[in-house]
Amino acid sequence: MQRRKVTLKLYPNAAQAARLEAWTRLHCELYNAALEERIDAWHKARKSISYYEQQNVLPQIKADRPEFIALGSHALQQTLRRLDLAFQSFFRRVKAGQTPGFRRFKAAKRFSGFTYPDPAGWKLMQHGGRGATLRLGSGDAAMSIRARGRHRFGDQAKPNDITLTRRNDQWFVSVTLRVPDAACARQRTGDMRRGVDFGINDWATFDDGRTIGNPRWLREELPRLAALQRQRARKKKGSLRFKRLGRRIARLHERIGNRRRDFVHKETTRMVRQCAVLATEQLAPKTMSRSAKGTVDAPGRRVRQKAGLNREILSAAFGMAHPMLAYKAEEAGTRLHLSNTRQLKPSQCCAACWELVPKTLAQRVHVCPHCGHTAPRDRNSAMVVLIDAHNTQDTPGTGVAARPKPLSRQRGKSRPVTRETPATTPCVERRESSYSVA
Ligand SMILES: [Zn+2]
Structure with a gap:
């Protein structure tokens, strides 16, 4: 098995685009809140907060703010992980004697998107040709977004995780595929x-x-x-x-x-x-x-x-x-x-x-x-x-x-x-x- 990454362009309708936008804003809010918590804890009590401490609060957040539920728990965890990774690399670079910039709060406008780290909460369907559909969320919050793009790995390639990103007011989905070795090989026509x-x-x-x-x-x-x-x-x-x-x-x-x-x-x-x-x-x-x-x-x-x-x-x-x-x-x-x-x-x-x-x-x-x-x-x-x-x-x-x-x-x-x-x-x-x- 090998991993390959492909990017498809999304064509959300107005309502879907608004919802993607809103979800990104919520992810950004979570990111900023988690960052603030880490900074506060350090300033007030000289205490560093781990990823798991923050992850364990997620159910409480969802109870208080039901709008977070539709985002999917693994996607929320992934946003916290993103912050944790940023902290790890910050301290690694400090240790190495470099002078990295400290994590900053992000504006929702600049927050690039969010990730579903495993095959849950979404489904990607290719329909021959270049057309595809990305199904996100479940129940009432579910939406089917039109997508365009095709990879060369055929049906054996299984999508493993996806990242949705916004660039210049356009939406893209970046898919990690798990591809059998044979399907990765390229035909060579000359020697x-x-x-x-x-x-x-x-x-x-x-x-x-x-x-x-x-x-x-x-x-x-x-x-x-x-x-x-x-x-x-x-x-x-x-x-x-x-x-x-x-x-x-x-x-x-x-x-x-x-x-x-x-x-x-x-x-x-x-x-x-x-x-x-x-x-x-x-x-x-x-x-x-x-x-x-x-x-x-x-x-x-x-x-x-x-x-x-x-x-x-x-x-x-x-x-x-x-x-x-x-x-x-x-x-x-x-x-x-x-x-x-x-x-x-x-x-x-x-x-x-x-x-x-x-x-x-x-x-x-x-x-x-x-x-x-x-x-x-x-x-x-x-x-x-x-x-x-x-x-x-x-x-x-x-x-x-x-x-x-x-x-x-x-x-x-x-x-x-x-x-x-x-x-x-x-x-x-x-x-x-x-x-x-x-
Ligand atoms: Zn010569």
Whole structure:
């Protein structure tokens, strides 16, 4: 059994939306009350309150406030658990010498939603195609909400728990499925061995010279985003029109994010499906997109340019592509090889003679002064990582990887990571979100 997560979009009618809203408010109230109790007990009596003490009060709360009954006891417990987890991680970080912020009271508007931690109090029914119905609550409080979205695991997948969340005035249900190992496996249609280099000019470049263009969703929408933000800046802060524009800005960001996620899902799926070996380098988008601002005493250079580059680096979603490749490769039985970027330096290394050829970011073509090998920069690095993948195992490959092994540069021990996994290894929880937004 494995766990997979899928997200469906909900289409509640007005009455259902109002009730979901009200339930969220009650959960928020419970959360804040539990937080206050913990703070008070500590201030007045130096006493810490445990999760179980708070859980044991729930029946009393339901007796005093019958509106809590419809929420389901396990969902209420889960909200208390959420607070407890927050406290645990707070104290863990304090112990580790960090300075975490203390738990804050939350406004109902900002409270994201609530969770049913087990298959009780709700039922999810798929009706073929993309339609589904989510049934919540029981008795008079029961409601059947229309939902849209589909997962690929078939009937054997059993929903285990759900989280309802509200984002930009839309409701989503995130479902954890328990899926038999066999149903997780992906069909592979090819046995290629490919190196791939992710970049900004082309989103991906393969060692055979094939490229996938970078759609640049964010850059396309920047003028519209800027126009909305300018409009909002002219409104009085906190006014109705200010808020209305804020919602439009949030929606635009959401749409950009949806398109980006959709693209990355499709392309990573295709890569994994076609390849038996897929080599790329370890990336650190966080380090790559570090600000050039510097400090007051030592201001950085070309800060605006770097900010623009950073925006593109983050928008290209490498941070999203890698985890997706990792879990999809596992499901398809593809060997995913991640070269150690610092040691191998794929963009500087020559794929033909393995010498280092230093280049600036602006130099798009690799011309080797040692052996004369010439290739587009990204293609060269894709070839380098593929050779690296080949060098770290004994079996001969095909294509570029089958070439005679270049002399290795003995620059310390290279410790690249190789994930080689048949489709049926048990694995930790993976996330897979469906394209649930119309
Ligand atoms: Zn060379």
